[in-house]
Amino acid sequence: MSEANGEAEDLMSGFRLVYSRLKADLLEDPAFSFTEESRQWIDRLFGDWNALFE
Secondary structure, eight states: OHHHHHHHHHHHHHHHHHHHHHHHHHHHOTTSOOOHHHHHHHHHHHOOGGGGGO
């Protein structure tokens, strides 16, 4: 069972890294012309998913 827990933790850790990177890339992408207000809205919308998995 601990092996399965380790795999789940690795998967979750990988998800957090990918999610964080995608969110940052979206907010910094020059193809989108975000206002400061829209950046904040996206940041709040996506939130900190780390809190969901703790």
